[in-house]
Amino acid sequence: MRILKKTYDWLEQRVQLEGPIKEAALHPVPRNTASWWYVFGSAAFTLLMLQVVTGILLAIVYVPSAGQAWSSLNVLNHQLELGWFLRAVHGWGSNFMVAVVLVHMVQVFLFGAYKFPRELTWIVGVFLLLMTLGMAFTGQVLRFDQDAYWGLGIGASISSRIPVVGGSIVHMLLGGPIIAGATLSRFFALHVFVIPGLMLAFVGLHVWMVLKLGINEWPAPGRLVRRSTYLAEYKGLTHRDGVPFVPGALWKDVFFSAAILAAVVLFACVFGPFGPSGQPDPTIVQTVPKPDFYFLWIYAALAYLPPSMETPIILIAPVVGIAILLALPFVAGEGEKSWHRRPIAVLVLSTVALTWGVLTHLASFTPWSPHMDAWSGDPVPAQYLHSVTPLAREGAQVFQAKQCRNCHSLGGHGGDRGPTLDAVASHMTEDQMIRQVLQGGGNMPAYGKNLSPAETTALVTFLETLHPKDQPPAIDASQQQAQSSETPTPLEAKR
Amino acid sequence: MSTEIITPEQSSDIQKATGLSRRWFLLAFGAFFNGVVGSMFLVPIVRYLLSPVKRDSAYKSWVSLGTVDDYPVGETRLAKFVNPFRREWDGETAGVACYVRRTAADKFQVFAVNCAHLGCPVRWFPQSQLFMCPCHGGAYYADGERASGPPERGLFTYDYKVIGGQLHIDAGQMPTLSNTAKSVTIDGCKGNTPTNTAQLVTIDGCKGNTPCAS
Numbered sequence: 001m002r003i004l005k006k007t008y009d010w011l012e013q014r015v016q017l018e019g020p021i022k023e024a025a026l027h028p029v030p031r032n033t034a035s036w037w038y039v040f041g042s043a044a045f046t047l048l049m050l051q052v053v054t055g056i057l058l059a060i061v062y063v064p065s066a067g068q069a070w071s072s073l074n075v076l077n078h079q080l081e082l083g084w085f086l087r088a089v090h091g092w093g094s095n096f097m098v099a100v101v102l103v104h105m106v107q108v109f110l111f112g113a114y115k116f117p118r119e120l121t122w123i124v125g126v127f128l129l130l131m132t133l134g135m136a137f138t139g140q141v142l143r144f145d146q147d148a149y150w151g152l153g154i155g156a157s158i159s160s161r162i163p164v165v166g167g168s169i170v171h172m173l174l175g176g177p178i179i180a181g182a183t184l185s186r187f188f189a190l191h192v193f194v195i196p197g198l199m200l201a202f203v204g205l206h207v208w209m210v211l212k213l214g215i216n217e218w219p220a221p222g223r224l225v226r227r228s229t230y231l232a233e234y235k236g237l238t239h240r241d242g243v244p245f246v247p248g249a250l251w252k253d254v255f256f257s258a259a260i261l262a263a264v265v266l267f268a269c270v271f272g273p274f275g276p277s278g279q280p281d282p283t284i285v286q287t288v289p290k291p292d293f294y295f296l297w298i299y300a301a302l303a304y305l306p307p308s309m310e311t312p313i314i315l316i317a318p319v320v321g322i323a324i325l326l327a328l329p330f331v332a333g334e335g336e337k338s339w340h341r342r343p344i345a346v347l348v349l350s351t352v353a354l355t356w357g358v359l360t361h362l363a364s365f366t367p368w369s370p371h372m373d374a375w376s377g378d379p380v381p382a383q384y385l386h387s388v389t390p391l392a393r394e395g396a397q398v399f400q401a402k403q404c405r406n407c408h409s410l411g412g413h414g415g416d417r418g419p420t421l422d423a424v425a426s427h428m429t430e431d432q433m434i435r436q437v438l439q440g441g442g443n444m445p446a447y448g449k450n451l452s453p454a455e456t457t458a459l460v461t462f463l464e465t466l467h468p469k470d471q472p473p474a475i476d477a478s479q480q481q482a483q484s485s486e487t488p489t490p491l492e493a494k495r
Numbered sequence: 496m497s498t499e500i501i502t503p504e505q506s507s508d509i510q511k512a513t514g515l516s517r518r519w520f521l522l523a524f525g526a527f528f529n530g531v532v533g534s535m536f537l538v539p540i541v542r543y544l545l546s547p548v549k550r551d552s553a554y555k556s557w558v559s560l561g562t563v564d565d566y567p568v569g570e571t572r573l574a575k576f577v578n579p580f581r582r583e584w585d586g587e588t589a590g591v592a593c594y595v596r597r598t599a600a601d602k603f604q605v606f607a608v609n610c611a612h613l614g615c616p617v618r619w620f621p622q623s624q625l626f627m628c629p630c631h632g633g634a635y636y637a638d639g640e641r642a643s644g645p646p647e648r649g650l651f652t653y654d655y656k657v658i659g660g661q662l663h664i665d666a667g668q669m670p671t672l673s674n675t676a677k678s679v680t681i682d683g684c685k686g687n688t689p690t691n692t693a694q695l696v697t698i699d700g701c702k703g704n705t706p707c708a709s
Contacts, residue, residue: 150614150616154613154630159671159673175547176547177551178578178668180581180582180589181586279587282588282592282608285592287616299630302612303632310647370632403623406627445625449624
């Protein structure tokens with residue numbers, strides 16, 4: 001024990017950290033902030049540390065070369081002892097980190113913690129969020145598979161839409177004219193050196209400000225933030241009803257961090273590592289690229305933007321979004337903190353969350369994309385072929401062979417790009433169907449050049465059979481009227 | 496040797512007397528000196544970082560897609576080539592695919608596989624004569640025209656020429672909305688499908704874009 005004490009004293013005499021650490025640890029925080037709501041920031045920090053450690057462990061094996069990255073990932077997955085586990089922890093760690101950072105941000109927003117004097121803490125936090133997402137994207141690139149390759153293609157295509165300098169930015173992004181070795185090398189540098197370095201510096205500043213300015217008190221409805229009085233009020237609160245940060249608040253942080261780490265390990269063990277999917281060979285076009293979970297909402301939004309508005313929206317929306325986040329503490333730096341009295345804030349947050357959720361959900365089954373293999377893989381439901389004419393059966397053949405099924409589902413199988421056709425005959429007449437097939441329209445290509453008259457007849461005959469038993473096929477009433485007025489009725493004939 | 500210690504009070508007295516302390520001046524000068532040296536570093540660093548930014552023509556050159564006999568008239572085939580601009584460690588990413596459509600004995604259309612929307616690889620369906628994109632549902636007709644979905648335009652095309660029975664295309668960079676893949680000039684040149692060497696000269700002239708601009 002004496003040796004330990006002597007060593008400690010020897011060290012302390014030289015580094016002199018005891019004073020600042022004690023001051024930081026024992027500074028009083030409002031009692032009610034020692035809450036489970038305040039654990040997400042520290043959990044994000046713990047996850048960042050986990051990512052640093054697992055990242056270094058992966059970097060000692062990973063080869064950042066376009067020619068070998070994919071093979072080195074497969075070696076990690078299958079040949080190196082527990083390489084799969086480290087990849088899984090790093091992958092799930094990133095998912096958890098994005099999630100925890102977002103939850104942290106939502107909590108800070110709802111609790112009004114970005115208001116005076118913590119404006120800069122929020123702004124640094126916004127940059128930390130952007131860096132977290134930057135790490136997620138560059139990390140997805142380092143998993144150099146088909147998804148990574150085409151994800152880069154999407155990134156390059158978006159950048160190319162920037163007026164005037166778009167082409168130069170694409171060259172900078174890719175490190176050359178195509179996605180290749182130079183691209184991977186620069187994303188490796190970003191993922192391993194540039195962004196983590198910046199991130200650690202920003203995290204240091206973020207935590208420093210939290211310690212200096214104190215943890216945001218639990219918001220009480222009606223207790224307004226004013227620049228002139230807040231600091232004194234906060235000081236009074238921490239002295240009147242405060243607890244030392246350690247252990248008062250920290251024990252919950254410690255527990256939650258451990259729980260998050262345990263969850264990451266559990267997910268890693270149960271679900272395993274992410275990919276790599278197919279090799280990054282751009283000549284393999286039989287692929288359906290998809291981004292990682294956290295970017296699915298962007299992927300969905302890009303499918304729904306009208307073509308004419310797409311470029312302006314893609315280029316302007318992110319800038320506006322980030323500007324709003326950065327401007328928030330200046331626009332609403334004072335006033336009410338409690339969510340009970342900030343209906344607009346709650347409404348905006350719910351709308352954003354709901355939009356995000358819906359877009360992410362849609363991207364999980366991509367209703368806007370043709371199902372590339374539906375025409376050859378999905379069977380026509382047997383009941384649709386029962387007791388139908390040979391011509392209609394021939395039409396079902398045409399329906400499959402011409403890839404109609406890739407966009408139109410039957411019996412719940414097939415693409416969702418176009419409407420499902422199980423009851424098409426009950427709301428479209430024969431003439432309308434022929435017109436739609438030959439001329440296209442809406443989102444449907446015109447098949448006029450690709451279908452012979454015989455094929456069109458067969459196809460429409462088949463489609464005419466698709467209606468519920470109790471609903472007759474749609475008819476053109478005016479045509480019937482016209483036909484009936486041409487042929488004289490028996491009464492008229494008598495006259 | 497005695498050390499002379501100047502107390503802060505004395506220091507400020509000196510400063511008052513001289514207007515500006517000599518040490519502050521030296522510090523400012525040192526900072527300025529660092530600034531000069533730093534900016535000397537900055538120029539090479541920026542130029543180094545910008546080195547991939549080149550004119551499109553610097554990356555492009557003519558690549559052979561094999562003999563024209565590989566591409567039957569009336570069909571569209573997937574062709575593969577190695578990008579003319581490549582590095583040793585590119586591995587399989589140096590490969591590029593394109594679709595070659597032969598409409599007549601001497602008429603071709605060579606499409607990039609990249610969707611004009613966001614660059615995903617479109618797939619050719621010969622039965623329905625459509626290109627379909629797996630990402631956001633863009634579709635194109637056999638001649639590359641936009642059929643439906645989010646793309647604003649038809650498929651990107653490569654300029655081509657036939658020399659000694661070999662089909663060559665002018666390739667080298669990923670086609671996007673920002674580079675000459677969209678250039679109308681190239682489309683204009685395509686009309687002059689070369690059948691003999693005399694016409695080839697015209698096509699070579701097109702590479703610089705200016706002769707066809709009018």
